[in-house]
Amino acid sequence: MRRLTKLTSISLSIDERFSFPSWFVELGSLSQISLNTHPPGDQAAGDIQRAASPRLTSLSWMVSDLDVTLDEDWIPALPRLTDLSLIGDRVQHTPGVDLEHLLARASEHRRCETGVTARPPRRNVRSHQSQRRPLFAYRTSRLVRNARVRTRSSSRTMKNPPPEVMDQGSEAILAYLRARTARAPIRQWASKLLIVGEATVGKTSLAKQLTGGRYDPNEGQTHGVHIDPLALVHPSEPDITMQIRVWDFGGQLEYRATQRFYLTDRSLFILVWNARARWRDGKVTAWLDVIAARAPQSPILIVATHGDEPSAATLPSDLRARYPQIAGVFTVDSSTGNGIGELEAAVREQAAELPLMGTTWPASWAAAGDAVRALPGYTATARHVWQSMEAAGVDDQTGRQVIARSLHDLGDIVYFADDPELAKKMILHPSWLDARISAVLDSQVVADARGMLSRAERDRIWGDLDDPDLSDRLVRMMERFDLAYRIGDAETSDMVALIVERLDEARPPAADVMWAQAGQEPDFRELGIAYQLKSRQAGIPTWFIAREHRYTTGVHWAHGALLHDRDPAHPSWAMLVDDGREQPTIELRVRGRFPVRFLSVLAEAFERILDQRYPGLLEQRLVPCICTPKTFGACAHLFSLDQLIYEATDRDPGADGKVRCPKTGKRLDARTMLDGLRGSALEAAIDSMRHDVDTVLKAVDRQTTSLERIDQHGLSTLNGLRTLLEHRADAGLHCPSLFEIEDIGRTGFPPARTLELRLWCEWPYGPHGPHALASGVGVYHVRKLPPWLSEYLPYLTALATTLGLIVPLAGPGLAAAGVQLTERTKAGFEFAAKFTEDLTESALSRTPSGLPRAKPADGPRRLAEIGADFRALRAALIKLDPRQEWGGLTARERPGDRRIVYLCREHVRAMEYPYAAAAPS
Template structure:
């Protein structure tokens, strides 16, 4: 069955640009994958406040959760559904039909209001909130005292959607709460959440059946010892309290599986935690803990650990390890125990600023103060990396105190070219755990201090920044240092130096050394094997090595597990010591030991005069000309992939040409835009990193409309939808104009791509704005702009919003719905037109006739069948094809032996298999010669693709590198298929798969039924 989930009135979606979670959840119930619907999970209702009509079609609905939804009435037709349980806590219900069979969870006030409609014996859960008055609380106590109410769940909490509610009734709650708890000896779940009670009620200790206890933001002075002696306690939430420590009795909670200590001022993990043998989940997010000790290895049942690795206090294990999760942390300590400890004394010094400011001279004078000033020295092209060593005393924190270790301190000085073209690219190398020096040329007075301060602050996670004013001819620009330090707390010093006579150089070097030695990660303990491998790589003078060679070096220094080797490689990559992209099948084969060599190769392309003259367009011949030295030959494909990885270029579909967006023409091309009722959206940045639109162009290059792309903008097109995106860096904004047709699809595509880009800037602040649509604003050049947050807030409350230009009241829900509701005119196939189904199969075989027949039968029943023979071409077009497999679409896969041995077919299948809803979206038909039901047969296909990979690899070794353009991608594809085919065929074999004979013999009725539930169509 397919549910028309658009028949629901106006709902305000928190994440309006993503696929509607409501649609997904309601379809899951319709498909039989779930029997529960939580309307408060994703949505806050605006107006009207009634249950969506789509729910009426859910004949498999058993449990309904309404908390946070804002519903005021339940319709009479709800009684027609087989609903067994309704949780209405936190829902302002005023009306409901009689449903005597339903089990309820209600607020105390609603239990009182519906006392004549609901049998207390059918109530399993209750909540007391800040809005429940004395009569409601007294009624609850009376029912409990008379034993008419036997609850298993009781919570005292601030409801969702009411974070600012005040507990005016707190004294009343405090007076009755102990009595209520004492009268409910069979409670299994009890909670006090966001209620400043200030104490832990004593009667809790007698709840012998209590398995789930939540005491969040209760703010007690201390936690009583007996709390951890509750015999049935499995889950405990003590989050958002002021607990600097916990009682020693914590170790007695031997059944505890979930422990939430988040947002408490715990500086270390309590030792008693390591005694909890059954603990599976530990939440320490927001706690200022300094280390995750080796004792974590004792928690063998632990599978979920939440810590914030970005907090500066947490230094052990190193953040690069902690960020990789629990397995990486356990591996770190396992290796440390096996090999012993060494200590980190290495950091990066990044020197930035405008071209010609003196960055390179300063870098060289740090190494050799006598380095002569060379007026004719050219500007740095791209990035130069210099090695600096000095004797240091590193402070080591140990369990029994602190000690000082005398050793050499290693610094990699990164000298960044200052030309404008490099600015967007440099962002990929501005890392945390570094010291930054901003060099300004005081003669030119052209340094954009605000830009550099903001971009370093954005990307460096608060790393210390020193401004060095390079005096030339005695001139020095006056800076308002006090104001700058208030705005940029990471600005630690402002120094001046004259590089012509070295005056001021000594204090500058001393301050740089001091900041390097004070970096939080210095002195961090590392497994000795890690440092041994690090030193071996440093002694290797090669530019790059293969992944296999890297593994061999690790084995030579005591590593035995490849997972540990990869973890070390990831750590070295995160520190900028090497480039090792493990998640990329092509790039993972090479470990670049000298990152400046790899980045230098990239910059050679961007700096090439011919490519610049050609507006960023280049091909394989250009790359052979630029990378002509023998060292580049084996890795040309990897270097192109590296450029794509950094969003510096994309391949033009169905050609061998590439485009570097930052070199595109700055002249906006002419293109038609005659779009009635187009929609506008704006992204406003507090700090706008350079090159956002370039990265978006690379990300969505397969959707670029003809030649409508230039240095600061692009037009994307998909089917009938169009989106124009223009960057205005001076105003820190992106302007998006959407054609009214298919606006929802286009907005979703663009917004998702931008979200992925934004996530690469950890502290980036972006506001999404929607222009007012009143008459005055429609005609205005600069209309009133409403933030999406304020529109959602007004729509949730059901209120109009006032235009700041015309002062008219505007429908907030209407402004939102224009962006995400289905388009008029039948453009939304899922909502009002026939369903679209894609078919993937091997052309030219037995499957052709079957697909012909299937296409006719399904089309006759209202389903549009799109054959990949007509729609798809190898490689580039698959990206557009995959975009059409959005939420609610389906793919029929005809599996025969030829399909499973076809690179084109398997490329399509591996792309589809990467989707989260793979099982729900793929409808396999297995032909007789596809041997996927026998494990040995599945292994035969794995062996086939391994043989293909080895055969091609050997053939490539016999051919000159200049003839391998594009061939490496084939090897990459074979490896991807080899790695994925066992998993995919195993999933397909496990699905309810029909044979070809059953489909044809049944006139495709079973297939049609399944497809109809997924994408819609005529059901008769």
């Protein structure tokens, strides 16, 4: 290898058994380097820097541990470097040269605009995410027209930028880095201590002992949450005082659904139980499950109260082995103060090690955060908050948005940035909001009405509010927390909301009657999935009932609901049932002629709630037996999803892809039961089981009949829109992204080719999914073929293909699905496809070495490895439509994943409001 002195491109993969080759430094002509290495990273880093010549244009480096050091002067010494891709896990900082220096070089030395686009991780890194292993990747690309940074992180250990910024997408990261370069960052010494446990175990008395309060032997129960400050001297830096906010949570069951939103990660937890009782009565393991799911990076101190009283109660000896987050076990007595000193010392030591403690923050951002915290009152308009930030030195709106969202994520304020109405006002003190919500949950009138909140009761509970609009805003916030949903007319109805945490425990008789009637439809099919959870947690399944309320039939209870798809051509019915156990299994079944899409929608919503609010809670997925579909629950057997996947993909010549029900002996097609899970549970399970996705999906497709093409199209449409929304969210930018194009010839002076763009509504559901806007609205004209459009066309074409708007999904399959495309629409998308054929090679040639290249035919899922430049698309559309009217399209959150979708007026209402559903006849 040493003789290859003129070698210009090299790709190496080196595992832990081999050291980095010494001959590498002698290859002085390299212009492209692609590496996949294992530790030691610093050795490889030194050799790479020595081998990199001024000719180097592209470096892609994947390393198991990217916490390495790069020479600060190394990047500026590479004048031709246009692509830098560094990918690794266990990252706490951007490696070596801070990313802001790379951005500064991209903009100052290349004299080009610095922008950001998102590149979601490749499929082969999903296994890292499923195990909650940190992953970080970033790329800088200095192009002639535009310098771009593509980022994606699932790391909760990241400190710079912090996760609260990383989670907001690329624009937020760029704003953070620019603010850091403008002024020297400062260190922050603040964090949270959360005291949790069952009711009446002594949490409030313990909190008072820690914060200097007075012990009260007649202390009443805490309603909601109470917050007090605690100042502690840093254990190793005596000149520093750590500011800790102590959150004391009420332990009553009705409050836990709201408390889950404040159990933020990277905080310190104290789990309290009463030493006079058994540890099981304190539900210690159930609380440990909650903390492990909600805050996996947080240390836990377990504290037994009433320690001066005789007790034989002890914790299980294997508790620390089962829950590694446990950092200490203590016994205290709040009445005498015994044990408090030892506990306080442990709090000081653990708080000093928290990720937020001592983290750096842009100086102007830190001042802006302090300014917001100092605002008077309980609420403030967004305009008032922006003004306070501007006065503190943050003069760009992107930065202000990132700060507000970060304060929301940290629990300092409540700000629903993606809701146009709620975003107009912020809650400055979450404890105030919690008290207002707790007042509704405490209402006996609401409980007696089986969860119905009347206008009169709302006015009684919140009658002291000065702001006349705040009552409706509070109901909307409860809706955003999935604690309630609005019903009736906002101005005139006697009833204003259903509070799902106050639903009746009993299952209504109408549920079984209506479900049985749904099974009498001709040619109906039944599909389902079940979720076995590790423990019972608050909000499951009531959060799901609130989030999917647009399908309500009015039949619901604390442990289930009957739902109905509104599609007039192909209605479907769904039954959700929680078995009520401490380790519950929750079944979701769907009936109808075409149940696949409805099951996928509901399964996605349920799994999204689990992933976001209780990661790690899911024990396994199960699939209900369908041997006797006419009566719900007639066959209680649940097949393991693993078993069905193996049977569906068994290549043995004698295999028939069927499983046998152990209760009835009937043989059932495993592929049929998997069909409804495509796009949601199935792919997630396949990834976690290391199965090949394509193999399983092809096995499922082999059993498809012409009657099921409608199901296929509905699911394909839904999955295509899911992909688009995911990519837009990763970019941290939103704008209409689906449109058709028509070449209207040469116009203007001098004559030039003119293209007409027509926006589409991004409605993801039935009966026909996304559609063109009415004639004459959302229409724009561009001359020639602008660069932003040529770059977006491959993505648009792949998206249209996935949605079934152009070949290969167009044709007989769409006709059978009842989708009618106008000749103009088909011509528009086919025009885009034709242009893409000419542009593909040049567009994809910019893919950095070391990353697989995608083809438009692979669809958006593969094009994700390249990504769409939504920043350029948005800038172009705003230039075409400065008022951002978008032909009447409105940004709304899709309930299933809370991502932004652009809808026409008709579908805005369809997305927001439940409909009146009658029992099937």
